[in-house]
Amino acid sequence: MKVLVYGLMSVLLIPFVFPTWWMVTSSVKPISDIFAFPPDIVPTRFDFSTYGRVFELQPFAQQYWNSAYIAALVTAGTMLFSSMAGYAFARIKFPFANTLFMIVLIGLLIPAEVTIVPLFQIFLGWDMINTHWPLILVPVFGAPSVFATFVMRQFFIALPKELEEAARVDGLGRFRIFWTIALPLARPALGAVAIFTFLHSWNLYLEPIVFLSSPANFTLPQALTQFTDAYGGALWNVQLAAATMTALPVLIVFIIAQRQFVEGLAHSGLKG
Template identity: 70%
Template sequence: MRTKTGNAALGRRILFFAALSVMAIPFVFPTWWMFTSSLKPISEIFAFPPTLWPENPSFDAYVKAFELQPFARQYFNSLYISLIVTVGTMAVASLAGYAFARIKFRGQNLLFMIVLVGLLIPSEVTIVPMFQIFNRLGLIDTHWPIILVSTFGAPSVLATFIMRQFFLTLPVELEEAARLDGLGRLAIWWRIAMPLATSALAAVSIFTFLHIWNLYLEPTVYLQSPELFTLPQALTRYTDAYGGQLWNVQLAAATMTALPVLVVFVVAQKQFVEGLAQTGLKG
């Protein structure tokens, strides 16, 4: 009887993983096609019937990605902007989220609703007045507009909401005990609340990093010099002398661009899911 039960359980597990494998194909295949096509000449990319693996794999497109543009500098631009905005958003969101969750003041809920309205305003609506402001400040064609708008814009609003929801779940007794020990608000936030909020901070950091890494509109509006471009902006500039797309070079650059995103998500997906699960429904 136990053998039959064990075989049935094993059969269900095999069917379950087989079903998951089939459902994963629409998500995995585009990545596979992007990588393999970056190893092909342009003529083979559009060959019919298409091939799943190049006949003569070549990494020449990866070399050209660095020759045709300052791709290494653009890669560094995206990396350091994403890191700065991620750290800044974590600081702003954790402070604001803690204040909305733990400090009681008149009009608290109304102010929080006003902050959340920022999520409903598309960035395309505010991009023109923001451009005029930064143009008057002489910050066009620098990274400052991207850093400032991203740190205090919609991603920070969503991060504030996530942090507030998490801080609402913390027991009040922790704060009361900390106050008895003589800690003030900032000390409680730094020494008590923040160490307990690692899962929420992980979700905020992953969400923010991926958003900034893939940001396209703001760099296109604020940046003009190729050496200041970020990766999404740089991917559109791989063209030949006649304006045609160099598809293999573009796919090679796209593969290198997507690699950090895949690594971050694979390594930190558990923390991302746990952070969202622990923050979500209270309040």
């Protein structure tokens, strides 16, 4: 029975694994071999110079750093503000709390394309065009933070009230209770929020092409579209080499935090 289950799982795994395998192997193939049919599972010729050309054609190291530090700041900021907002909505009683929370959730229903022009006008007035500030401020205080606030609220609602009551008997204030008791217990939910937020920031494409114009300020999704030859044609093997290096941090983050990711979804009521 186990052999049958493992065999079925292996077959179902192919559609998920093969595109990644094709990307990695094609990044070291000559362009003429990439679109061969049937595709070569294992390359017959290897050309590792494509990885060097990635850094020759674009300031890729700088662009890599841009995406890394922006994603780190956005993730940290979202975790901080969403945890405080989620705790407030879950544990603090104030007038119209549920109504206000529903209004906040409406932000998830508004497509980014609807707000991009007003946001551009705002950041233009603040002289922040062609800087990274829009890529940091918009996700931290926009829709990704709204979803993170929802996840954190669902987690904090499930915490036993006895913990807060015992902390109040010991003389702790509201912020101390949040910081020393509620937040450490919320590590599974914070792990899920961190993964969602990091992936969203790392893969962000629309906002960079609107707010950024200098190649030195580009983030990776925008930079991946710039690997072309003198005639404007795509350098597929070089693009795939850049895409392979771009995908590595995503895999690393998920492998490290996958347990927190699963536990966070389970405790916040989002499991399938």
